[in-house]
Amino acid sequence: MSQEETRYGRGLAKMREIFGPEAETAVKALAATNPDLARYLVEFPFGDIYPRPSLDAKTREMLTVAALTVLGYPQAELKDHIRGALNVGCGREEIIEIITQMAVYAGFPAALEATKTAAAVFAESP
Amino acid sequence: MSQEETRYGRGLAKMREIFGPEAETAVKALAATNPDLARYLVEFPFGDIYPRPSLDAKTREMLTVAALTVLGYPQAELKDHIRGALNVGCGREEIIEIITQMAVYAGFPAALEATKTAAAVFAESP
Amino acid sequence: MSQEETRYGRGLAKMREIFGPEAETAVKALAATNPDLARYLVEFPFGDIYPRPSLDAKTREMLTVAALTVLGYPQAELKDHIRGALNVGCGREEIIEIITQMAVYAGFPAALEATKTAAAVFAESP
Amino acid sequence: MSQEETRYGRGLAKMREIFGPEAETAVKALAATNPDLARYLVEFPFGDIYPRPSLDAKTREMLTVAALTVLGYPQAELKDHIRGALNVGCGREEIIEIITQMAVYAGFPAALEATKTAAAVFAESP
Amino acid sequence: MSQEETRYGRGLAKMREIFGPEAETAVKALAATNPDLARYLVEFPFGDIYPRPSLDAKTREMLTVAALTVLGYPQAELKDHIRGALNVGCGREEIIEIITQMAVYAGFPAALEATKTAAAVFAESP
Amino acid sequence: MSQEETRYGRGLAKMREIFGPEAETAVKALAATNPDLARYLVEFPFGDIYPRPSLDAKTREMLTVAALTVLGYPQAELKDHIRGALNVGCGREEIIEIITQMAVYAGFPAALEATKTAAAVFAESP
Numbered sequence: 160m161s162q163e164e165t166r167y168g169r170g171l172a173k174m175r176e177i178f179g180p181e182a183e184t185a186v187k188a189l190a191a192t193n194p195d196l197a198r199y200l201v202e203f204p205f206g207d208i209y210p211r212p213s214l215d216a217k218t219r220e221m222l223t224v225a226a227l228t229v230l231g232y233p234q235a236e237l238k239d240h241i242r243g244a245l246n247v248g249c250g251r252e253e254i255i256e257i258i259t260q261m262a263v264y265a266g267f268p269a270a271l272e273a274t275k276t277a278a279a280v281f282a283e284s285p
Numbered sequence: 286m287s288q289e290e291t292r293y294g295r296g297l298a299k300m301r302e303i304f305g306p307e308a309e310t311a312v313k314a315l316a317a318t319n320p321d322l323a324r325y326l327v328e329f330p331f332g333d334i335y336p337r338p339s340l341d342a343k344t345r346e347m348l349t350v351a352a353l354t355v356l357g358y359p360q361a362e363l364k365d366h367i368r369g370a371l372n373v374g375c376g377r378e379e380i381i382e383i384i385t386q387m388a389v390y391a392g393f394p395a396a397l398e399a400t401k402t403a404a405a406v407f408a409e410s411p
Numbered sequence: 412m413s414q415e416e417t418r419y420g421r422g423l424a425k426m427r428e429i430f431g432p433e434a435e436t437a438v439k440a441l442a443a444t445n446p447d448l449a450r451y452l453v454e455f456p457f458g459d460i461y462p463r464p465s466l467d468a469k470t471r472e473m474l475t476v477a478a479l480t481v482l483g484y485p486q487a488e489l490k491d492h493i494r495g496a497l498n499v500g501c502g503r504e505e506i507i508e509i510i511t512q513m514a515v516y517a518g519f520p521a522a523l524e525a526t527k528t529a530a531a532v533f534a535e536s537p
Numbered sequence: 538m539s540q541e542e543t544r545y546g547r548g549l550a551k552m553r554e555i556f557g558p559e560a561e562t563a564v565k566a567l568a569a570t571n572p573d574l575a576r577y578l579v580e581f582p583f584g585d586i587y588p589r590p591s592l593d594a595k596t597r598e599m600l601t602v603a604a605l606t607v608l609g610y611p612q613a614e615l616k617d618h619i620r621g622a623l624n625v626g627c628g629r630e631e632i633i634e635i636i637t638q639m640a641v642y643a644g645f646p647a648a649l650e651a652t653k654t655a656a657a658v659f660a661e662s663p
Numbered sequence: 664m665s666q667e668e669t670r671y672g673r674g675l676a677k678m679r680e681i682f683g684p685e686a687e688t689a690v691k692a693l694a695a696t697n698p699d700l701a702r703y704l705v706e707f708p709f710g711d712i713y714p715r716p717s718l719d720a721k722t723r724e725m726l727t728v729a730a731l732t733v734l735g736y737p738q739a740e741l742k743d744h745i746r747g748a749l750n751v752g753c754g755r756e757e758i759i760e761i762i763t764q765m766a767v768y769a770g771f772p773a774a775l776e777a778t779k780t781a782a783a784v785f786a787e788s789p
Numbered sequence: 790m791s792q793e794e795t796r797y798g799r800g801l802a803k804m805r806e807i808f809g810p811e812a813e814t815a816v817k818a819l820a821a822t823n824p825d826l827a828r829y830l831v832e833f834p835f836g837d838i839y840p841r842p843s844l845d846a847k848t849r850e851m852l853t854v855a856a857l858t859v860l861g862y863p864q865a866e867l868k869d870h871i872r873g874a875l876n877v878g879c880g881r882e883e884i885i886e887i888i889t890q891m892a893v894y895a896g897f898p899a900a901l902e903a904t905k906t907a908a909a910v911f912a913e914s915p
């Protein structure tokens with residue numbers, strides 16, 4: 160098995176661990192327009208970065224929820240990663256706490272927008 | 286009356302002054318998902334900052350319209366604060382002027398997005 | 412003919428070259444709420460900057476697609492400029508390539524959002 | 538006198554009003570590397586936007602201090618505009634108040650960085 | 664003891680826990696120019712948010728390192744919080760890992776700048 | 790030769806093409822603090838993305854100059870890429886033109902900061 164197959168396979172396995180069976184649907188949807196970006200997404204963030212042992216999956220998802228809350232514009236990605244955070248053992252209370260803390264660093268609008276996105280995710284399985 | 290009641294009460298009064306009766310609806314909606322952020326929103330921005338005497342409510346709302354135009358992503362908050370600015374004595378012409386000036390500092394896309402949001406607010410009461 | 416008529420006329424001609432007949436509709440829609448911003452948009456970016464000879468229209472549109480991908484929030488402007496880039500000779504493959512490269516500089520969320528916007532534009536004329 | 542001379546002359550006069558005699562030095566320094574940007578800076582922000590009657594010079598400088606605090610990276614421009622705000626009648630207390638309010642919209646790091654820049658300006662004439 | 668004394672006292676204690684004895688020096692330096700922002704900084708982020716039990720101090724510092732890496736411009740605050748993260752039990756390897764993960768969400772420039780800042784902090788006690 | 794060696798080798802060759810002999814010095818400096826980020830930087834942007842045939846090296850560097858100008862905070866990376874753009878055939882006039890165009894999309898402060906950085910690079914070899 161080549162290194163590239165290893166990176167891709169490892170990345171897809173990590174994505175399934177975080178996002179569940181929706182992972183493959185999302186990669187395919189992206190690949191329909193931008194197949195190389197889909198491949199890089201699997202290989203680099205999820206094949207190279209996320210499997211590294213220094214931080215566990217739950218901590219990584221918490222950091223990503225913080226990052227996307229701060230950026231503000233990527234609410235679709237934030238929605239996916241709030242789902243992912245819940246899947247890997249993060250509690251709703253912790254997600255709300257992360258978003259609240261980000262009011263300090265990126266302002267209240269960032270925390271307000273992320274709270275609305277969290278509310279939409281929480282409403283999916285009440 | 287405790288200090289905390291003072292901050293919360295003062296903040297809610299300031300929010301009513303700026304946003305009208307919708308203030309309480311907005312706080313309740315936020316509190317349904319993130320009750321502590323709702324409380325901090327009332328206490329810190331509106332209880333601590335906005336009532337300070339160095340700047341009046343109209344000037345504060347103008348500065349906030351500028352800030353949200355520059356950030357770009359929080360169009361929902363910008364909509365609320367354009368309504369707020371109108372409530373505390375800012376004219377439509379002034380709001381448009383602030384947005385136009387922000388083209389200089391954050392680029393034309395920021396001013397174009399904010400103009401669409403202002404148009405949506407202005408259309409509410411023609 | 413005054414200088415101002417020259418700038419405005421030159422800008423509108425450049426906008427027609429890039430955006431086609433939709434250019435005038437877009438300027439009129441903006442002018443309904445913010446007539447001066449509409450005039451500045453025609454005069455400064457498209458009357459002053461875009462007609463300058465140092466870069467051709469295709470290169471300018473490619474740079475603008477990069478800039479809007481990085482900013483993240485202005486997906487409506489990105490949609491217009493992806494259409495514009497296609498109009499002035501940029502291929503779909505090049506647009507996708509620009510967006511993919513921006514993953515390096517602004518992160519994967521920026522490239523994912525821009526890919527969705529590109530997909531929406533490409534779907535208009537399949 | 539042509540329209541362009543009018544815009545440039547009006548812009549330079551406005552810059553002198555805001556920044557004092559340093560205005561011309563700054564324009565010349567910029568023009569040494571990017572003469573067209575120097576001309577556009579005089580003509581568009583200061584020739585077109587700032588002289589418009591809807592907002593006075595003091596209000597415009599206050600809005601710009603807010604915008605630059607939110608952006609965070611342009612501390613050199615913020616320094617110039619804090620000086621400019623003081624020149625056109627803004628008090629130190631008001632500048633500090635604007636910066637403090639921006640903690641709400643762009644987070645504490647934005648307000649902390651801008652406070653350091655304000656401190657540097659205030660130290661120039663104690 | 665009033666509520667406000669409680670918030671301020673709790674905030675200062677939390678700052679000492681995170682930043683060590685430098686906490687008070689930093690607050691005093693800020694207070695020299697912006698005393699109210701200094702007070703809000705102690706009361707709101709460190710008095711209200713950080714002491715909340717849902718996340719421990721180490722997790723909060725890790726989230727803040729992520730947030731400041733993404734924002735990019737506040738390298739001075741990032742330096743303080745990398746020191747803080749080390750103080751509350753975060754290893755150098757974990758800090759580097761957080762910064763590396765942020766390359767995915769905010770691009771390589773964000774991770775490169777934060778790595779330089781981490782290197783400067785690590786060099787203080789080799 | 791494994792796939793990973795191919796990606797790393799191809800990336801380092803591309804970096805040498807763009808940045809000259811300084812490429813290896815920069816990678817080593819980064820690797821002293823964050824060796825994995827150094828490896829990812831070589832492998833992903835320069836091993837995966839830049840060698841792709843859809844855009845040539847000059848166009849890629851022009852897009853990157855645009856992206857870094859828009860982001861504003863990474864002036865160190867902008868400096869490297871202005872040098873890189875010059876190395877792969879971009880003229881000074883074109884770099885200045887890109888920076889000037891970005892005033893439209895990210896505001897004048899972005900263009901002013903980038904012009905100062907360009908001036909510093911141009912001064913290295915007058």
